[in-house]
Amino acid sequence: MFRFIVRRLLQLVPTLLGLSVLLFIWLRRLPGGPETAILGERGTPALRAQVRRSLGLDEPLLIQYGRFVKRTLQLDLGTSISTKREVTTEFLLRFPGTVELTITAMIIAIGVGIPLGYLAARRRGTWLDHASVGGSLIGICVPVFFLAYVLKAIFAENLGWFPSSGRQDPTIGATHITNFFVLDGLMTREWDAAADAIWHLVLPGIALASIPLAIIVRITRASVLEVLGEDFVRTAESKGLTERTVRGRHVLRNAMLPIVTVIGLLTGGLLSGAVLTETVFAFSGIGAFLYEAISNRDYPVLMGFILIIALFYVLVNLIVDVSYSLIDPRVRVR
Amino acid sequence: MRASTRKAAIAVTAIAALAAAGCAESDRDDSGGSSTKDTLVFGVAGDPKVLDPSFASDGESLRVARQVFETLVRPEEGGTKPTPGLAESWQPDAAGTTWSFKLRTGVKFHDGTDFNAEAVCANFNRWFNSAGLMQSPDVTPYWQDVMGGFAKNEDPELPPSLFKSCTAKDPTTVDLAFTRVSSKIPSALMLPSFAIHSPQALQQYDASNVTGTADDIKYPAYAMQHPTGTGPFKFKSWDLANKSLTIERNEEYWGDKAKLKTIVFRTISDENARKQALRSGDIQGYDLVGPADVEPLKSEGFNMLTRPAFNVLYLAINQKGNPALAKLEVRQAIAHALNRQALVDSKLPPGAKVATQFMPDTVEGWNPQVKTYDYNVEEAKRLLAAAGASNLTLRFHYPTEVTRPYMPNPKDIFELLSNDLKAVGITVEGIPLKWSPDYLNATTSGSNHDLHLLGWTGDYGDAYNFIGTFFDRPKDEWGYTNKPLFDQFQDADTTADNAQRVEKYKALNAAVMEFLPGVPISHSPPAIVFGKDVTGVKPSPLTDERYSTAEFK
Numbered sequence: 008m009f010r011f012i013v014r015r016l017l018q019l020v021p022t023l024l025g026l027s028v029l030l031f032i033w034l035r036r037l038p039g040g041p042e043t044a045i046l047g048e049r050g051t052p053a054l055r056a057q058v059r060r061s062l063g064l065d066e067p068l069l070i071q072y073g074r075f076v077k078r079t080l081q082l083d084l085g086t087s088i089s090t091k092r093e094v095t096t097e098f099l100l101r102f103p104g105t106v107e108l109t110i111t112a113m114i115i116a117i118g119v120g121i122p123l124g125y126l127a128a129r130r131r132g133t134w135l136d137h138a139s140v141g142g143s144l145i146g147i148c149v150p151v152f153f154l155a156y157v158l159k160a161i162f163a164e165n166l167g168w169f170p171s172s173g174r175q176d177p178t179i180g181a182t183h184i185t186n187f188f189v190l191d192g193l194m195t196r197e198w199d200a201a202a203d204a205i206w207h208l209v210l211p212g213i214a215l216a217s218i219p220l221a222i223i224v225r226i227t228r229a230s231v232l233e234v235l236g237e238d239f240v241r242t243a244e245s246k247g248l249t250e251r252t253v254r255g256r257h258v259l260r261n262a263m264l265p266i267v268t269v270i271g272l273l274t275g276g277l278l279s280g281a282v283l284t285e286t287v288f289a290f291s292g293i294g295a296f297l298y299e300a301i302s303n304r305d306y307p308v309l310m311g312f313i314l315i316i317a318l319f320y321v322l323v324n325l326i327v328d329v330s331y332s333l334i335d336p337r338v339r340v341r
Numbered sequence: 342m343r344a345s346t347r348k349a350a351i352a353v354t355a356i357a358a359l360a361a362a363g364c365a366e367s368d369r370d371d372s373g374g375s376s377t378k379d380t381l382v383f384g385v386a387g388d389p390k391v392l393d394p395s396f397a398s399d400g401e402s403l404r405v406a407r408q409v410f411e412t413l414v415r416p417e418e419g420g421t422k423p424t425p426g427l428a429e430s431w432q433p434d435a436a437g438t439t440w441s442f443k444l445r446t447g448v449k450f451h452d453g454t455d456f457n458a459e460a461v462c463a464n465f466n467r468w469f470n471s472a473g474l475m476q477s478p479d480v481t482p483y484w485q486d487v488m489g490g491f492a493k494n495e496d497p498e499l500p501p502s503l504f505k506s507c508t509a510k511d512p513t514t515v516d517l518a519f520t521r522v523s524s525k526i527p528s529a530l531m532l533p534s535f536a537i538h539s540p541q542a543l544q545q546y547d548a549s550n551v552t553g554t555a556d557d558i559k560y561p562a563y564a565m566q567h568p569t570g571t572g573p574f575k576f577k578s579w580d581l582a583n584k585s586l587t588i589e590r591n592e593e594y595w596g597d598k599a600k601l602k603t604i605v606f607r608t609i610s611d612e613n614a615r616k617q618a619l620r621s622g623d624i625q626g627y628d629l630v631g632p633a634d635v636e637p638l639k640s641e642g643f644n645m646l647t648r649p650a651f652n653v654l655y656l657a658i659n660q661k662g663n664p665a666l667a668k669l670e671v672r673q674a675i676a677h678a679l680n681r682q683a684l685v686d687s688k689l690p691p692g693a694k695v696a697t698q699f700m701p702d703t704v705e706g707w708n709p710q711v712k713t714y715d716y717n718v719e720e721a722k723r724l725l726a727a728a729g730a731s732n733l734t735l736r737f738h739y740p741t742e743v744t745r746p747y748m749p750n751p752k753d754i755f756e757l758l759s760n761d762l763k764a765v766g767i768t769v770e771g772i773p774l775k776w777s778p779d780y781l782n783a784t785t786s787g788s789n790h791d792l793h794l795l796g797w798t799g800d801y802g803d804a805y806n807f808i809g810t811f812f813d814r815p816k817d818e819w820g821y822t823n824k825p826l827f828d829q830f831q832d833a834d835t836t837a838d839n840a841q842r843v844e845k846y847k848a849l850n851a852a853v854m855e856f857l858p859g860v861p862i863s864h865s866p867p868a869i870v871f872g873k874d875v876t877g878v879k880p881s882p883l884t885d886e887r888y889s890t891a892e893f894k
Contacts (some may be wrong), residue, residue: 052786159419183580
């Protein structure tokens with residue numbers, strides 16, 4: 008198991024290197040550069056050239072890339088052109104928000120999705136089955152930003168039950184240590200701050216959960232149905248095991264493999280940031296920030312963030328692979 | 342499975358124990374509670390970039406700086422004219438190159454040190470002696486815009502400095518000497534970038550130590566955490582993770598103390614999200630109100646403030662790429678073809694006006710008697726025929742995916758104007774381009790853009806900042822060379838006497854409208870909104886709103 012993990016981690020090196028070259032070339036090939044975004048109406052060809060020179064963008068690509076690699080190896084991802092803060096600082100400021108949002112969304116998606124999918128499979132053909140399959144279709148089809156707007160209009164603007172935007176009420180003056188606001192609130196025993204942060208997570212969490220929830224319902228249903236038809240389930244039932252044992256030890260456990268794969272992929276996807284949800288709820292995460300970085304041609308942020316996200320994606324997948332062996336001893340690697 | 346469940350249980354218990362033990366100190370002060378009636382949360386479109394306004398050019402950094410810092414000269418409240426700030430009075434010498442400022446007494450910086458003539462000189466010398474990365478146009482944009490270069494220019498392409506020296510004659514008198522007469526003084530000194538900092542804080546927090554490399558600039562602690570000025574508010578904290586910045590009343594302020602104890606600037610970049618946050622009570626005001634939201638919010642009872650217009654939208658005409666456009670008659674025909682009043686009435690926010698010249702009437706030098714070009718289809722057709730250009734085809738560039746304060750909806754504006762042009766027989770080829778970078782690049786370089794929409798929001802209240810920026814030298818945007826006009830600008834810029842200069846600006850506005858390099862379209866007032874129970878803020882054309890006068894009803 009240990010060697011498996013090490014081997015997988017070593018595979019990261021060529022992956023990230025290749026990605027960085029591709030990204031570097033691709034970003035510099037985009038028309039225009041950060042100087043246009045910086046100068047706006049004030050730009051003249053001479054001024055733009057001056058800003059490009061000051062940003063080191065007039066040098067040959069190879070030299071720029073060399074400088075990037077050298078810095079990155081020293082764990083320095085450079086400074087954002089638009090915010091002037093270090094890319095790693097920016098990441099540490101925004102990634103916790105995205106992680107909190109992802110966890111919230113996945114708790115909702117898994118907590119509702121697996122039981123619902125399981126029940127739909129057990130009661131195939133009943134109204135519950137039709138409702139959850141139909142509902143999940145709607146969940147996949149409704150655009151996230153539309154759902155986000157509707158949730159916000161009803162529960163924040165009209166009813167006032169939830170805040171409409173942000174991660175925490177700034178007037179409570181909460182202490183931030185890790186930038187995971189819920190964790191910070193618990194650690195500093197500022198219970199109101201933690202509760203407020205959770206409160207802010209509910210609406211965007213539901214909006215973001217809609218698609219993963221729908222997918223999990225459908226996968227769980229299909230997977231459970233397949234396992235229910237297997238010979239070993241009939242055997243287990245016929246040798247007199249209780250229904251509870253059959254379901255828990257045999258059906259669900261065997262049905263979990265594809266579900267876990269999908270959950271891993273979905274989580275990895277959510278971690279790269281939910282641009283629309285974050286924008287609608289003015290929720291400070293990496294999705295909205297990356298989106299702004301593209302229009303500002305903020306090369307260091309784009310390079311740094313995408314590489315870190317790629318790293319996380321690979322790590323999440325590694326965790327998924329490792330969890331296979333916990334669920335199913337047959338695929339245990341040595 | 343069993344073992345891992347046990348491990349997970351241990352982990353969860355450990356985290357819970359850690360949390361319960363309170364492994365970290367809360368740094369919240371006791372007053373941290375939300376007594377809402379002395380705290381205003383204001384929604385802004387972006388995070389400030391830097392808290393030292395010397396390095397800032399973005400509106401959000403300047404908004405904070407305007408509350409925390411003060412300048413020698415400041416715009417009159419709600420206007421653009423220079424009025425006393427930290428200086429009570431000022432006047433130039435006979436040559437117009439040395440300006441003497443009489444300073445206010447009894448003013449203290451937030452760190453308790455005294456404000457005096459030496460402090461002023463320490464600030465000017467700091468800017469003037471900028472070295473290394475502080476000479477990057479990205480770091481000191483407004484100094485370079487106003488003063489040109491530095492004591493020792495490191496980039497040979499930087500122009501020589503307009504600023505020459507600062508002399509503290511006595512504790513309350515300071516002389517600023519310049520290398521030549523310039524229209525920018527004293528108006529430009531109203532920019533927050535020329536705000537006066539505490540020399541002690543500058544030194545203590547290493548304010549001039551901009552490090553890193555050209556493409557990787559790192560600002561010193563002063564610029565990120567310790568801005569120290571004389572303003573009615575003190576900087577308190579900047580919560581980057583929660584995207585909010587808090588300032589607090591300066592109890593030792595020399596003038597009228599701020600009415601509210603705390604102002605929180607909260608970043609909500611999406612315009613709709615700001616509107617919804619205001620409606621749901623998360624925030625009690627926001628800036629950059631969408632033109633379409635002005636009337637609805639007003640009718641809901643929100644306190645909608647309309648700033649006097651300090652911008653201009655124009656249709657630029659490029660004379661280089663298309664020989665027909667070099668003919669005055671053709672440009673006049675285009676001007677007559679446009680129904681600008683209809684555009685202002687239907688597409689711009691309430692309070693917008695048709696422009697008769699390339700600057701708004703809030704700036705001195707605006708001329709009520711320039712040549713005007715009324716909407717007149719017949720006259721336009723006649724002029725086109727006279728110029729032998731009845732079969733004209735024009736490439737009309739317009740930007741997409743952008744809203745500017747002077748141009749809320751470029752595509753609508755383009756469609757209206759191009760229909761007007763088609764009505765007089767001009768064939769219009771619409772060319773939509775993404776604002777940044779394609780559109781800005783295409784319209785300010787080369788000569789492929791026959792017509793395009795662009796505009797400008799003034800930096801400070803001097804006519805040169807408008808018409809000089811556009812027309813005082815050959816530019817690819819317009820594609821003409823007009824030596825007499827350029828000379829006339831040069832002459833106005835170097836006139837020290839304000840009254841004389843204003844007369845010359847009036848003459849320039851008349852000359853520009855005779856020459857008609859483009860057609861000025863409109864001036865739009867940007868709006869800023871506050872909650873139903875918030876009063877006291879006066880809208881400023883320069884966006885120099887003072888939050889110290891804000892209060893809850």
